[in-house]
Amino acid sequence: MGTDSVLKLDNQLCFAVYACAREITKLYHPLLKEIGLTYTQYIAMLALWEKDRITVKQLGQRLYLDSGTLTPLLKKLEQTGLLTRVRDKQDERSVIIALTERGTALKDKARAIPEQLFCQAGVSSGEAEALRAQITEMLKKVQQNPSQ
Amino acid sequence: MGTDSVLKLDNQLCFAVYACAREITKLYHPLLKEIGLTYTQYIAMLALWEKDRITVKQLGQRLYLDSGTLTPLLKKLEQTGLLTRVRDKQDERSVIIALTERGTALKDKARAIPEQLFCQAGVSSGEAEALRAQITEMLKKVQQNPSQ
DNA sequence: CCCATAAAGATTGTATACAATTTAATTTAT
DNA sequence: ATAAATTAAATTGTATACAATCTTTATGGG
Numbered sequence: 471m472g473t474d475s476v477l478k479l480d481n482q483l484c485f486a487v488y489a490c491a492r493e494i495t496k497l498y499h500p501l502l503k504e505i506g507l508t509y510t511q512y513i514a515m516l517a518l519w520e521k522d523r524i525t526v527k528q529l530g531q532r533l534y535l536d537s538g539t540l541t542p543l544l545k546k547l548e549q550t551g552l553l554t555r556v557r558d559k560q561d562e563r564s565v566i567i568a569l570t571e572r573g574t575a576l577k578d579k580a581r582a583i584p585e586q587l588f589c590q591a592g593v594s595s596g597e598a599e600a601l602r603a604q605i606t607e608m609l610k611k612v613q614q615n616p617s618q
Numbered sequence: 619m620g621t622d623s624v625l626k627l628d629n630q631l632c633f634a635v636y637a638c639a640r641e642i643t644k645l646y647h648p649l650l651k652e653i654g655l656t657y658t659q660y661i662a663m664l665a666l667w668e669k670d671r672i673t674v675k676q677l678g679q680r681l682y683l684d685s686g687t688l689t690p691l692l693k694k695l696e697q698t699g700l701l702t703r704v705r706d707k708q709d710e711r712s713v714i715i716a717l718t719e720r721g722t723a724l725k726d727k728a729r730a731i732p733e734q735l736f737c738q739a740g741v742s743s744g745e746a747e748a749l750r751a752q753i754t755e756m757l758k759k760v761q762q763n764p765s766q
Numbered sequence: 767c768c769c770a771t772a773a774a775g776a777t778t779g780t781a782t783a784c785a786a787t788t789t790a791a792t793t794t795a796t
Numbered sequence: 797a798t799a800a801a802t803t804a805a806a807t808t809g810t811a812t813a814c815a816a817t818c819t820t821t822a823t824g825g826g
Contacts, residue, residue: 476732477725479664479680483750484642484735488661489682490757491639492813494632497760499815510782513636516627527804532627534637537805539783546781563791563804577625584624587632591760601752602631608749609638612645612739640783647785658812675774685775687813694811711774711821770825777818786808793802 487605494591501586505579506550510535510543512580518553518569519577525564526555534613552576635753642739649734653727658687659695660728666701666717667725673712674703682761700724 479485495509502512517532526540547553552573558564627633643657650660665680674688695701700721706712
């Protein structure tokens with residue numbers, strides 16, 4: 471085996487995924503700026519547009535993010551007026567996230583984004599879907615603590 | 619088409635890549651802790667073990683990172699004694715990064731990491747390589763400014 | 767030669783990420 | 797029922813990321 475092929479950057483799956491994630495995020499930046507969201511905020515809104523009135527914990531499980539990241543992010547979205555954060559009466563440990571009217575309405579503006587992005591990235595939706603499926607499978611394997 | 623399939627989180631390639639990158643990073647954490655590196659520092663060292671005495675600019679192109687991220691990271695690795703940062707005599711705008719003896723020696727300790735990670739992740743090296751190749755291709759398409 | 771541009775790093779400001787800890791509420795086991 | 801364990805958020809501290817700006821140095825016309 472050549473000296474150190476296992477340590478070559480170009481052989482690292484991790485690096486490819488890591489670099490790709492950041493480059494895609496950069497691509498989103500100008501589009502998201504128009505609707506006033508950061509990338510992570512957009513991901514959170516995507517989850518909430520599908521299903522809101524969920525706890526921080528549940529949102530975190532969906533996004534693979536913990537309260538350390540979500541608490542400040544959700545406070546910001548609350549300040550912007552896109553959602554509310556209210557303690558659950560049934561279980562005061564939990565905080566329930568609900569979209570406001572404005573938060574729900576923002577979905578209309580977001581609808582054009584995926585299409586614009588595909589064009590920009592020059593990736594066909596077919597190959598994107600195939601790749602997404604594989605990466606998702608990998609994500610599930612790699613997931614450290616699925617119960618989290 | 620169902621209400622909003624384009625905005626569904628599970629249909630987003632970007633989210634799969636983004637979440638996967640973070641989960642893989644978490645997997646590395648305990649292994650890298652043993653050799654005293656963070657994930658990004660490890661990536662930087664991988665590049666430098668392959669080729670050092672390069673400028674910050676060149677390292678940034680290799681890693682898809684800019685000086686805003688690299689400057690503090692490299693200062694830290696300099697403090698740790700793994701590398702040196704010296705202005706290029708030929709072009710005082712550039713800073714040349716060179717590994718110290720300790721920096722070069724650390725490679726020996728790092729050699730075991732990729733193997734350990736594959737076992738932990740439960741991914742065969744064959745499928746990892748196939749996926750890596752696809753993501754790398756995608757990375758190149760998505761790259762905004764290759765000249766950068 | 768001299769100025770306008772460009773290039774490379776460094777800096778600033780904002781927004782993540784996440785480990786580790788803390789606080790408050792709830793469950794569980796005794 | 798109550799102390800111990802668990803759980804959910806929030807907080808703290810550290811380390812990225814990156815856009816935007818600034819500083820210094822180099823380059824290229826005129």
